[in-house]
Amino acid sequence: MDKTQMLVALSAGLFALGLLGVIVRRNVLVMLMCMELMLNGVNVLLVTFAQQSHSTVGAVLVFLVFVVAAAEIAIAIPIVLLLARRKRTLDIDAYVDLKG
Amino acid sequence: MIETLLLWLFAGTALLAAAAMLVLRHPMRVALALVVTMLALAGVYALLGVHVIAVFQVLIYVGAVMVFMVYVIMLLDVRDRSYSGKFSRLLVPGIVGFLLLLAVLAHALWQDLPAPSGAAGETAFGVQQFSVAFLNEYWLHFELISVLLVVAVVAALAVIKVGRRDHG
Numbered sequence: 001m002d003k004t005q006m007l008v009a010l011s012a013g014l015f016a017l018g019l020l021g022v023i024v025r026r027n028v029l030v031m032l033m034c035m036e037l038m039l040n041g042v043n044v045l046l047v048t049f050a051q052q053s054h055s056t057v058g059a060v061l062v063f064l065v066f067v068v069a070a071a072e073i074a075i076a077i078p079i080v081l082l083l084a085r086r087k088r089t090l091d092i093d094a095y096v097d098l099k100g
Numbered sequence: 101m102i103e104t105l106l107l108w109l110f111a112g113t114a115l116l117a118a119a120a121m122l123v124l125r126h127p128m129r130v131a132l133a134l135v136v137t138m139l140a141l142a143g144v145y146a147l148l149g150v151h152v153i154a155v156f157q158v159l160i161y162v163g164a165v166m167v168f169m170v171y172v173i174m175l176l177d178v179r180d181r182s183y184s185g186k187f188s189r190l191l192v193p194g195i196v197g198f199l200l201l202l203a204v205l206a207h208a209l210w211q212d213l214p215a216p217s218g219a220a221g222e223t224a225f226g227v228q229q230f231s232v233a234f235l236n237e238y239w240l241h242f243e244l245i246s247v248l249l250v251v252a253v254v255a256a257l258a259v260i261k262v263g264r265r266d267h268g
Binding site: 003005006007008009010012013014015016017018019020021023024025026027028029030032033034036037040043044047048050051056059060062063064066067068069070071072073074075077078079080081082084088089090091092093094 | 104107108111114115118119121122127130131134137138141144145148149150152153156157160161164165168169172173175176178180181182183185186187188190191193194195197198201202205206209210225229230233234238241245248249251252253255256259260
């Protein structure tokens with residue numbers, strides 16, 4: 001297995017683990033962190049192929065992903081805080097009345 | 101040789117810490133496992149020669165996002181129902197979907213990887229090249245991303261204020 005294959009496998013593994021975490025865990029904060037893990041998995045792929053093709057586009061795109069992730073956390077954390085204050089729990093099953 | 105070894109070491113550390121995120125019970129330990137994953141990924145980026153991204157990974161992700169997350173975990177009482185039973189009832193379908201996704205990704209990605217173009221080792225990712233390309237060609241994206249950040253901050257303030265009004 002050469003370097004590129006290993007990095008692609010690492011990226012796929014990180015993304016799949018993050019998705020599994022979002023599905024199976026009950027804690028809202030842990031689910032948020034698993035979403036961050038999925039973003040990181042995608043970033044590995046972007047960096048790998050950007051480094052191979054010697055293009056700065058990939059690096060710029062990864063930087064934009066960083067900033068979008070920071071904005072996402074900045075808006076997700078207050079929502080979680082509000083939900084936790086209202087329901088007095090972080091359990092995802094308690095938020096079932098959010099279903100549309 | 102030593103670089104290949106370090107690359108495998110960092111990649112293995114990242115995967116192990118990511119797997120540990122799924123089985124650890126306390127959210128603080130999950131956050132620390134995620135920090136370990138991100139630091140290992142920063143090591144991978146540095147070994148690939150993309151030093152700018154490695155520095156940003158440590159600064160933005162570990163330094164800002166995860167510190168924020170750790171503060172919130174300290175603010176909230178985490179020993180509730182999701183602490184005693186950490187897995188939801190979607191555990192078995194989730195694992196089945198996980199294995200299916202892994203199979204599909206492995207099948208799709210390993211059929212024909214493009215051969216690397218250009219010689220290995222030489223990189224175009226110094227701070228200077230990155231900054232010049234960023235601010236010359238992608239200045240519009242830069243401005244848009246700053247607008248996005250301002251919008252996120254305003255939205256966060258609005259969310260918190262709405263909550264205060266409801267609870268007096």
